[in-house]
Amino acid sequence: MFDFFKTLKRDVEVVFERDPAARSVWEVVLCYPGFHAVLGHRIAHFFYRHRLYLLARLISHISRFLTGIEIHPGAKIGKGLFIDHGSGVVIGETTEIGDNVTLYQGVTLGGTGKQKGKRHPTIGDNVVISAGAKVLGSFVVVSGSKIGAGSVVLK
Numbered sequence: 001m002f003d004f005f006k007t008l009k010r011d012v013e014v015v016f017e018r019d020p021a022a023r024s025v026w027e028v029v030l031c032y033p034g035f036h037a038v039l040g041h042r043i044a045h046f047f048y049r050h051r052l053y054l055l056a057r058l059i060s061h062i063s064r065f066l067t068g069i070e071i072h073p074g075a076k077i078g079k080g081l082f083i084d085h086g087s088g089v090v091i092g093e094t095t096e097i098g099d100n101v102t103l104y105q106g107v108t109l110g111g112t113g114k115q116k117g118k119r120h121p122t123i124g125d126n127v128v129i130s131a132g133a134k135v136l137g138s139f140v141v142v143s144g145s146k147i148g149a150g151s152v153v154l155k
Contacts, residue, residue, distance in 0.1 A: 014080040034083030037069035044073035098125035106132040
């Protein structure tokens with residue numbers, strides 16, 4: 001449980017590091033849909049890991065309804081994910097995201113087919129994926145990468 005709160009603390013800190021408009025912790029906690037989506041995901045992922053799939057999906061669905069950001073509860077997300085202007089962000093089930101990653105609006109981390117198993121990208125640490133980028137398929141985006149706005153990345 002301590003790790004959960006430590007991770008949430010990092011999720012709040014990262015907003016201040018990357019968004020000069022952030023004024024207070026209360027503003028982030030109450031008014032940042034990207035933070036709300038990550039918080040909702042962390043709760044949903046807990047239930048997903050404990051095989052309570054329906055509850056996990058329900059929490060994920062409510063989070064998507066409230067934020068406009070869709071994160072499958074099976075996705076594995078490191079500390080410090082920052083989703084800025086998150087409308088339309090989609091993160092698929094087998095996606096893995098490292099620490100200190102930034103996603104902008106309209107980013108899709110998706111699959112390219114209907115096969116079972118690993119079908120979504122693995123994103124390294126300290127990656128920035130700009131607005132509207134589509135990263136599709138099962139491959140690794142190495143740590144420190146920057147993907148430009150509107151890019152389509154398939155390999």
